[in-house]
Amino acid sequence: MTAPSPTRANGLSETTGAPVLQVDGVSKVFGHAAAAVQALDRISLEVRAGEFVCLVGASGCGKSTLLHLLAGLDSPTAGRIRVEGRTALMFQEAALFPWLTVGGNVSLALRLRDVPRAARRPLAASLLEMVHLEGLGARRPHELSGGMRQRVALARALAQDADVLLMDEPFGSLDAMTRDLLHAELERLWTDRRFTVLFVTHNVREAVRLADRVLVLTSRPGRVAASFDVRIPRPRRIETPAVSALAGEITDQLSMEVRRHGHT
Amino acid sequence: MATRETLDQEVAGLDALEMPRAPRVSRAARLWAGAWPKILATLLALGLWQTAVWSGWRPTYVLPGPLTVFHELWDRLYDGTFVGAVGVTMRRAFLGFALALLVGVVLGSLVARIKVLRSGVGSMISGLQTMPSIAWFPLAILFFKRSEAAIMFVIVLGAAPAIANGLIAGTDHIPPLMLRAGRVLGAHGFSLFRRVIVPASLPSFVAGLKQGWAFAWRSLMAGELLVIIANRHSIGEQLQTARELADAEWLMATMLVILFIGIAVDALIFGNLDRAIRRRWGLLDPAG
Numbered sequence: 291m292t293a294p295s296p297t298r299a300n301g302l303s304e305t306t307g308a309p310v311l312q313v314d315g316v317s318k319v320f321g322h323a324a325a326a327v328q329a330l331d332r333i334s335l336e337v338r339a340g341e342f343v344c345l346v347g348a349s350g351c352g353k354s355t356l357l358h359l360l361a362g363l364d365s366p367t368a369g370r371i372r373v374e375g376r377t378a379l380m381f382q383e384a385a386l387f388p389w390l391t392v393g394g395n396v397s398l399a400l401r402l403r404d405v406p407r408a409a410r411r412p413l414a415a416s417l418l419e420m421v422h423l424e425g426l427g428a429r430r431p432h433e434l435s436g437g438m439r440q441r442v443a444l445a446r447a448l449a450q451d452a453d454v455l456l457m458d459e460p461f462g463s464l465d466a467m468t469r470d471l472l473h474a475e476l477e478r479l480w481t482d483r484r485f486t487v488l489f490v491t492h493n494v495r496e497a498v499r500l501a502d503r504v505l506v507l508t509s510r511p512g513r514v515a516a517s518f519d520v521r522i523p524r525p526r527r528i529e530t531p532a533v534s535a536l537a538g539e540i541t542d543q544l545s546m547e548v549r550r551h552g553h554t
Numbered sequence: 555m556a557t558r559e560t561l562d563q564e565v566a567g568l569d570a571l572e573m574p575r576a577p578r579v580s581r582a583a584r585l586w587a588g589a590w591p592k593i594l595a596t597l598l599a600l601g602l603w604q605t606a607v608w609s610g611w612r613p614t615y616v617l618p619g620p621l622t623v624f625h626e627l628w629d630r631l632y633d634g635t636f637v638g639a640v641g642v643t644m645r646r647a648f649l650g651f652a653l654a655l656l657v658g659v660v661l662g663s664l665v666a667r668i669k670v671l672r673s674g675v676g677s678m679i680s681g682l683q684t685m686p687s688i689a690w691f692p693l694a695i696l697f698f699k700r701s702e703a704a705i706m707f708v709i710v711l712g713a714a715p716a717i718a719n720g721l722i723a724g725t726d727h728i729p730p731l732m733l734r735a736g737r738v739l740g741a742h743g744f745s746l747f748r749r750v751i752v753p754a755s756l757p758s759f760v761a762g763l764k765q766g767w768a769f770a771w772r773s774l775m776a777g778e779l780l781v782i783i784a785n786r787h788s789i790g791e792q793l794q795t796a797r798e799l800a801d802a803e804w805l806m807a808t809m810l811v812i813l814f815i816g817i818a819v820d821a822l823i824f825g826n827l828d829r830a831i832r833r834r835w836g837l838l839d840p841a842g
Contacts, residue, residue: 385735388835389753432836435572
């Protein structure tokens with residue numbers, strides 16, 4: 291199913307990227323004996339440096355579990371995970387700290403990777419500017435809208451200067467218009483800064499809008515069922531026929547996976 | 555196709571539309587909105603008191619009316635003994651509370667951080683809270699005689715468990731997402747404790763302080779009634795003396811002072827602290 295590596299709109303070939311993230315036969319079981327739930331079953335995948343990969347799947351396919359394993363929040367029951375460089379993880383909620391200002395939240399990420407005090411303030415300000423929140427550093431998270439909070443979370447993730455950005459349905463709770471704008475911002479930041487992204491979503495159009503490659507996960511237990519290369523030139527729009535067509539194809543594949551559960 | 559400039563403009567426009575705008579209310583209006591229900595409630599309470607006096611349920615030398623008591627209070631405020639007594643009591647209150655704070659924070663942090671202590675000592679702290687502080691006094695007097703130390707001992711036993719419990723409950727109720735976010739940012743061990751766990755438990759800690767103050771003030775009053783040190787006037791001692799002299803006006807004036815100090819410290823210090831935190835966290839309804 292995997293076609294030869296696509297070429298980016300900016301002309302850079304993907305084939306140059308070495309794998310920075312390797313998941314090799316990873317299983318995750320929660321609980322013990324009779325109460326055990328297999329969240330992931332011998333899942334294997336690879337993400338190359340600078341690649342934007344989306345994972346789509348119905349609920350219960352262990353998407354979030356996989357990201358938690360990759361971020362080091364949990365360890366796999368079996369299998370091997372290799373991540374080259376640092377990871378940052380963005381959650382569905384912004385998960386900003388309410389006791390800090392917007393700037394303070396970004397600064398904390400800098401402080402925790404030992405950026406000297408004097409450099410933190412200007413760096414935090416420039417990161418906020420990068421997500422179009424210049425001048426809002428002194429605000430409290432609760433004073434911002436959901437979309438703005440999620441952009442602060444993005445700035446905070448960028449502050450970690452991670453090589454791999456893991457995103458767990460980060461735009462899932464936003465309205466469509468805000469989401470479109472955040473797609474554009476994320477695409478632009480990714481084009482400019484060339485980090486690696488593994489993006490989990492249940493929204494197939496969103497996946498096609500953003501990804502170089504879309505992986506379809508099966509549910510219970512989670513495994514990679516199919517891989518689609520997305521060769522639509524960037525910058526993309528979610529409304530274009532090309533995006534819709536591929537999204538339709540992937541949705542069919544996904545529906546087939548879901549129907550399989552109806553029979554058993 | 556959207557260029558970068560149009561995208562920038564669109565982002566800015568949407569942000570401007572989405573920024574919640576708090577209604578501007580003048581300071582005076584806000585103060586008045588907070589004050590009038592309290593004023594009304596106070597007037598109602600005084601009215602009930604006066605009605606009870608008028609009903610003739612007890613003779614006025616036993617149950618004097620509010621005006622008589624306020625007059626008495628006014629006279630006492632010019633009396634050096636009474637003001638000195640209030641000073642002694644306040645010093646004991648703050649010293650005792652400071653000690654309880656120290657003990658409570660150390661105890662609370664240890665119990666919150668160390669699993670073994672958690673299961674062993676955690677429930678004991680809650681149990682200690684149910685013990686009426688006055689029940690400690692006989693033992694305290696055996697230990698320390700009738701001294702300042704006996705009073706401090708009981709204040710700390712009364713207030714420290716509440717403060718420790720506030721801290722423990724605070725660390726218990728941190729949303730797991732906050733801890734996960736902290737860990738993802740690279741905070742582990744002590745840095746996670748300092749940067750995430752401590753600030754995240756602040757609201758509950760302040761609630762514990764508030765409760766600790768109430769316990770400390772109650773223990774102190776009980777202590778001052780029981781542990782009367784010769785030639786040292788205190789509010790509790792004044793209350794006891796007033797009762798011995800069957801001076802109801804003096805007694806009730808002293809009670810009003812006890813009530814007033816308890817409420818004032820609670821509202822001005824802990825109430826404001828609590829509100830400041832809730833405002834920063836966005837847990838305060840700007841309209842209310």
